[in-house]
Amino acid sequence: MRPLPLPSAHTDALHAIAPWFGDNAATEPARHAARLHGRTSERTLDTHAHLFLEGDRHAHVHIVVSGVVALYKLLSDGRRQVVSFAWPGDIIGLDCTGSEVYSAEALGRTRVRCIPVDVIDRLIRDEPGFGRALLGVAAVELAETRERMLCLGRQSATEKLASFLLRIARRAESCGREITNVQIPMKRGEIADFLGLTIETVSRNFTRLRVARVIRLVGSCEVEILDRERLEAIAAGDDGIRRY
C-alpha cells in the first residue's frame, strides 16, 4: 500500500485506515468502501472555531487534514484540561459513545474530513479488517493517554514542559530526520491547559530551559533545541534542573 501524500501521515492512525479513506481508496480492494467515500465531506474551521462541544451528539468521526485541534474538557468553574491535540492525520472521535465526551476547538485555520458514524458502522460490519484497524488505532490512543496520565500526575512543571517539547519534536521527526527547530502551533495558555499548569508557570519554565541553555526561543512559537540530550534527561527526571 502506498503511503498517502498528506502533511504528516506519520501516525499509525491514518495509515491504519487509509485504505478506506485515502485518496487512492478506489484503487484498493475495498470497492464497497470506495463508494462510501463519497459520503464524507470536508470542513474548514477558523481560529478558535469549535468542531463540536462536549455533550453534542456524536455524529461524525473527523480526520484532521491541516491545522491542529485541541480536545478539551471543562470543570464547572472554567478550569480546563486539554486531553489531546489532534494533528494532521489524526482521527478525532473514535470513542463512539453516543455523545461527545470533550470539546474540539481549532487552534488556527484548520481543515478536517468528516465521516458520518453510520458510515463507520457500515464499514465495520461489511469490511473485514476495518474494525481490527480501528481497534489498533484506539489501542495506540489509549496507550498515549496513559502516558499523559503519568506526566500529569507525577512530573514537575519543568519535566512536563521538556516532555512536551520532545513530543512535538518527535512528531515532526517521524516524517524525516532529527531536527533542532520546532514549530509550536499553540499558545502558552493552550500548553498550560495541556500540561495541567498555569500560563505563568509555563512561561517561567520556558525561561528556565532557555537560561540553562537547553533551548533557544525564536519568537514565542518556535524553539531551537540546543542540547537534546539534556532535554531528554530533564524530561526523564534525571536532571537536577527541576530542583532549582
Add this chain to the structure above:
Amino acid sequence: MRPLPLPSAHTDALHAIAPWFGDNAATEPARHAARLHGRTSERTLDTHAHLFLEGDRHAHVHIVVSGVVALYKLLSDGRRQVVSFAWPGDIIGLDCTGSEVYSAEALGRTRVRCIPVDVIDRLIRDEPGFGRALLGVAAVELAETRERMLCLGRQSATEKLASFLLRIARRAESCGREITNVQIPMKRGEIADFLGLTIETVSRNFTRLRVARVIRLVGSCEVEILDRERLEAIAAGDDGIRRY
C-alpha cells in the same frame, strides 16, 4: 441475553463481550466462540503479586473475576502513577500493542480469567459483532481515562479524594440502590498513586472530610458517606472546603 451471575457484572465491559466468554456461551449463537472458550484459563494471584510487568509481551487479555488489580506506570526514579484500578468484570489489556504498556499488580488475593490474544484475534476475524463490541469497550475506557486526566491535571487534593470516593460509591451502587457505606479495597499509598498525591496528603484530606462531617471513617478501609450532596459539591469544586 441473560446477565451473567458474576460479582459485579455492572460495567459495560463484561456485558459487551459476555456472549463470547460468559458461562452460558455454549447456549449463545456464537458456537465457534464457545469452542474457543476452552482455551481460556484462570489464574489466582496473592496480594502484591504481578499479573504482568510493563514491557512484557502482550500475550493475554485478562478479565478480573474477583479482587482488584492496580494498573500502573513508573518513572525511572520510582515515582508511580496508577492509571486505573481493574475491578471484577473489568477487562485488562484491550490495548493490544505488542507489549504491555503498564504493570498490573493484585491489591489483594485476586482471580483473573486469561484469554490468549490469538483467541481474541480469531474472534474478531470470525465473529461479526465481536470487534464492534470490543471497540465499544475501548471507547468507554478512553472516555474514563480522559475524565481522569481532568482530575489529575485540574483538581485540588480534596476534590480528587471526593471524586475518588464517589467513583467507588457509584460503582458499588450500579449493582443496586444508593449506599452510604463504601468498602475501599486499596491502601492509602495506592490511592495516592492513583490521584497523583502523597500518602500524607491523602490521609490529611480523609481527615478534612471527616472533620467537616462529610464522611465517617470506619477503620481505614471503610467510609460512611454522611453528606452525599456536600461530597458531590466538593468533588465538583462548588464547595469552599478546598480553600481551608
Add this chain to the structure above:
DNA sequence: CGTTCTCTTGAGATCCCTCAACACCTGTGG
C-alpha cells in the same frame, strides 16, 4: 500609532510535599 492580545517577570500567598514522630494493628516468639 493606539488597541488588543500575548508573553514575561516579580512579589506574595497557598497548596502540597518532605521529613519526622507517633499511634495503631497484627503476627511472632519468648
Add this chain to the structure above:
DNA sequence: CCACAGGTGTTGAGGGATCTCAAGAGAACG
C-alpha cells in the same frame, strides 16, 4: 501474657513548587 517488630495510618513543622495577582514588555493589526 507480654515484648517486639513491621506495616500502615495520622499528625505536625517546615520548606518548596506552583498559583494568584499585578505590572510591564513585546507583537499583531487596523
